[in-house]
Amino acid sequence: xxxxxxxxxxxxxxxxxxxxxxxxxxxxxxxxxxxxxxxxxxxxxxxxxxxxxxxxxxxxxxxxxxxxxxxxxxxxxxxxxxxxxxxxxxxxxxxxxxxxxxxxxxxxxxxxxxxxxxxxxxxxxxxxxxxxxxxxxxxxxxxxxxxxxxxxxxxxxxxxxxxxxxxxxxxxxxxxxxxxxxxxxxxxxxxxxxxxxxxxxxxxxxxxxxxxxxxxxxxxxxxxxxxxxxxxxxxxxxxxxxxxxxxxxxxxxxxxxxxxxxxxxxxxxxxxxxxxxxxxxxxxxxxxxxxxxxxxxxxxxxxxxxxxxxxxxxxxxxxxxxxxxxxxxxxxxxxxxxxxxxx
Amino acid sequence: xxxxxxxxxxxxxxxxxxxxxxxxxxxxxxxxxxxxxxxxxxxxxxxxxxxxxxxxxxxxxxxxxxxxxxxxxxxxxxxxxxxxxxxxxxxxxxxxxxxxxxxxxxxxxxxxxxxxxxxxxxxxxxxxxxxxxxxxxxxxxxxxxxxxxxxxxxxxxxxxxxxxxxxxxxxxxxxxxxxxxxxxxxxxxxxxxxxxxxxxxxxxxxxxxxxxxxxxxxxxxxxxxxxxxxxxxxxxxxxxxxxxxxxxxxxxxxxxxxxxxxxxxxxxxxxxxxxxxxxxxxxxxxxxxxxxxxxxxxxxxxxxxxxxxxxxxxxxxxxxxxxxxxxxxxxxxxxxxxxxxxxxxxxxxxxxxxxxxxxxxxxxxxxxxxxxxxxxxxxxxxxxxxxxxxx
Numbered sequence: 001x002x003x004x005x006x007x008x009x010x011x012x013x014x015x016x017x018x019x020x021x022x023x024x025x026x027x028x029x030x031x032x033x034x035x036x037x038x039x040x041x042x043x044x045x046x047x048x049x050x051x052x053x054x055x056x057x058x059x060x061x062x063x064x065x066x067x068x069x070x071x072x073x074x075x076x077x078x079x080x081x082x083x084x085x086x087x088x089x090x091x092x093x094x095x096x097x098x099x100x101x102x103x104x105x106x107x108x109x110x111x112x113x114x115x116x117x118x119x120x121x122x123x124x125x126x127x128x129x130x131x132x133x134x135x136x137x138x139x140x141x142x143x144x145x146x147x148x149x150x151x152x153x154x155x156x157x158x159x160x161x162x163x164x165x166x167x168x169x170x171x172x173x174x175x176x177x178x179x180x181x182x183x184x185x186x187x188x189x190x191x192x193x194x195x196x197x198x199x200x201x202x203x204x205x206x207x208x209x210x211x212x213x214x215x216x217x218x219x220x221x222x223x224x225x226x227x228x229x230x231x232x233x234x235x236x237x238x239x240x241x242x243x244x245x246x247x248x249x250x251x252x253x254x255x256x257x258x259x260x261x262x263x264x265x266x267x268x269x270x271x272x273x274x275x276x277x278x279x280x281x282x283x284x285x286x287x288x289x290x291x292x293x294x295x296x297x298x299x300x301x302x303x304x305x306x307x308x309x310x311x312x313x314x315x316x317x318x319x320x321x322x323x324x325x326x327x328x329x330x331x332x333x334x335x336x337x338x339x340x341x342x343x
Numbered sequence: 344x345x346x347x348x349x350x351x352x353x354x355x356x357x358x359x360x361x362x363x364x365x366x367x368x369x370x371x372x373x374x375x376x377x378x379x380x381x382x383x384x385x386x387x388x389x390x391x392x393x394x395x396x397x398x399x400x401x402x403x404x405x406x407x408x409x410x411x412x413x414x415x416x417x418x419x420x421x422x423x424x425x426x427x428x429x430x431x432x433x434x435x436x437x438x439x440x441x442x443x444x445x446x447x448x449x450x451x452x453x454x455x456x457x458x459x460x461x462x463x464x465x466x467x468x469x470x471x472x473x474x475x476x477x478x479x480x481x482x483x484x485x486x487x488x489x490x491x492x493x494x495x496x497x498x499x500x501x502x503x504x505x506x507x508x509x510x511x512x513x514x515x516x517x518x519x520x521x522x523x524x525x526x527x528x529x530x531x532x533x534x535x536x537x538x539x540x541x542x543x544x545x546x547x548x549x550x551x552x553x554x555x556x557x558x559x560x561x562x563x564x565x566x567x568x569x570x571x572x573x574x575x576x577x578x579x580x581x582x583x584x585x586x587x588x589x590x591x592x593x594x595x596x597x598x599x600x601x602x603x604x605x606x607x608x609x610x611x612x613x614x615x616x617x618x619x620x621x622x623x624x625x626x627x628x629x630x631x632x633x634x635x636x637x638x639x640x641x642x643x644x645x646x647x648x649x650x651x652x653x654x655x656x657x658x659x660x661x662x663x664x665x666x667x668x669x670x671x672x673x674x675x676x677x678x679x680x681x682x683x684x685x686x687x688x689x690x691x692x693x694x695x696x697x698x699x700x701x702x703x704x705x706x707x708x709x710x711x712x713x714x715x716x717x718x719x720x721x722x723x724x725x726x727x728x729x730x731x732x733x734x
Contacts (some may be wrong), residue, residue: 015498029452033519047374088695089691089694089695091691092695092698093700096391096393096698112696112697113698114696116392116393116394116697116698117393117394117698118388118391118392118393118698138590146590148588148589148590148591148593149589149590150510150590150591152525153697155681155687155691155692156691156692156695159407160405160406160407161406161417161696163406163407164405164406164407164416164417165405165417168417168418175409175591176407176408176409177409177599177601178409178681178683178687178692179681180678180679180681184681187486187490191486191490191491191509192493192494192495192510193490193509193510193600194510195590195591203442232474234391235391235392236390236391236392247488300625
């Protein structure tokens with residue numbers, strides 16, 4: 001059971017912290033990953049659109065594709081990833097203790113997490129906000145109507161903190177019921193343990209699909225927080241930090257430059273402009289600067305896809321979630337997605 | 344003829360001295376190992392930029408907890424979170440120990456009953472609940488039983504005062520008014536009088552053999568006297584009735600379903616073990632004891648209470664202690680259904696929000712150790728008192 005894993009994980013991590021953590025910290029993560037022959041990636045235990053196993057047991061989702069892109073950048077093969085499903089409470093300890101190399105698990109970038117946990121947030125792969133899902137027949141139109149309501153929430157998340165910030169300051173009294181996993185939270189909501197389910201809006205879209213009657217509920221438009229989600233690494237390994245960061249930047253730049261998984265090969269052999277040539281390794285040594293091959297970005301785009309392709313396939317139009325690009329559109333298309341240039 | 348001990352034996356060949364040296368070396372080695380582990384952990388944590396120390400206990404926790412026995416809000420500190428969690432752990436453990444003991448004794452005695460149906464039912468109870476993992480039972484009570492209850496609007500209600508629904512059990516909240524102190528005073532007096540009466544009755548029986556109805560008189564006093572005071576002072580107690588307003592019931596006291604599920608599961612699971620302990624304790628009393636007491640004309644009720652159980656207790660108590668300790672430790676499974684116990688709110692949420700795993704896990708372990716050792720010490724005192732006195 002998950003519960004036992006959780007306890008074991010914490011105790012093992014404590015043991016690891018006390019005995020042998022120095023070895024993890026000082027070793028270069030890239031070398032270790034290469035030597036091991038695979039990437040250890042921490043993901044959500046099951047969140048449709050971000051990371052969940054499909055019918056064949058293959059992990060699917062936006063976070064999963066980030067890990068696969070990283071594997072392509074390092075090994076030239078997107079499938080050299082071992083996925084470790086983690087609950088919200090387990091995730092940081094798993095990364096701190098070296099059990100995983102990178103945490104790609106819809107984790108919100110906050111000051112405490114970035115500054116005091118020995119972790120580094122690399123960049124944002126999904127801009128989100130905390131929203132609320134209610135049953136349509138409650139007839140609730142704004143958060144001010146929620147006085148006295150019970151709210152289902154996942155423990156150990158930023159949502160717990162935001163909720164305690166938001167409602168008391170508005171003088172609205174609410175009750176909470178906390179659960180450990182997204183699934184339990186959704187079943188608590190479905191059984192009527194609470195009136196409202198709160199989480200990132202992207203999660204709400206996913207959890208809604210798990211409900212017996214998805215059409216009987218609505219996701220309210222009001223948001224109470226900023227939730228930038230992205231991959232996290234341990235502090236103290238700048239090379240690894242850069243690799244994860246630039247893997248995401250490569251995917252965003254590829255979308256901006258119109259490089260897709262379909263045309264990457266043709267564009268590599270015949271780059272339409274110098275920017276594409278630099279991205280796909282035809283000019284300069286941008287891959288080598290990271291300690292990777294010069295075709296790192298080519299591998300990512302040809303094997304996994306650019307950011308837009310991955311977005312549409314996992315959470316966007318081609319997925320059951322049908323989340324619109326919104327804030328997550330490119331900067332030149334009305335969104336805030338903006339990657340530093342490769343030059 | 345053995346040589347008499349002589350002071351000529353060199354120091355290092357004396358067993359007592361060597362034993363002392365070995366013990367000292369062992370202790371020094373252990374201390375050095377622990378110091379090395381602590382030092383290593385601290386330097387590693389610092390090297391990795393992870394904050395250490397207990398300063399976080401004074402910081403604002405910033406999250407809410409569904410059930411708190413003391414005042415608590417999102418503005419409270421992590422230290423208060425810890426106290427809230429600890430009290431919730433003690434609450435469910437205390438309730439569990441009381442219920443498990445009552446159910447366990449009843450089932451254990453029933454299993455030896457000459458009534459065939461009763462004995463078989465008791466056996467079935469033990470075999471079912473002893474052999475299913477506790478976590479499964481907790482999830483069963485929570486998800487299969489309590490989550491299947493109706494929504495607040497369709498609550499099951501008793502006289503429109505007590506309501507049961509998927510959000511929990513809602514009962515009226517008592518509000519004492521001026522003059523209620525008299526009732527409380529009467530209760531204290533009644534309890535003191537009952538104890539005095541019981542002591543007197545025991546002495547009277549020892550002297551004359553005459554038995555007084557101690558239980559009936561005690562019960563009459565403890566119930567009757569406060570009731571009398573309550574009526575005389577004009578019933579100074581009002582009730583806040585739960586009322587369905589908006590989403591939920593307002594007013595009244597809500598017992599959250601997480602507490603009910605955990606309490607049910609812990610009580611019943613532990614009771615099945617206690618039942619077996621009670622049965623083995625009773626069976627360890629030689630049959631001759633029962634036959635002898637029947638021979639002098641004691642009823643089977645008196646035989647059980649005054650002859651069998653007292654002798655069985657010395658077998659029962661040590662094992663009962665371990666079951667109590669198990670129950671307390673098992674209450675940490677609360678986190679599976681979101682009951683806000685120490686492990687869920689402190690070793691879970693607080694740990695996750697602050698990231699200070701080593702400090703929080705150390706505190707949590709120390710707390711469980713302290714609770715367990717205290718219970719164990721209390722039970723040992725009780726055990727010493729129930730031991731058969733050899734005269």
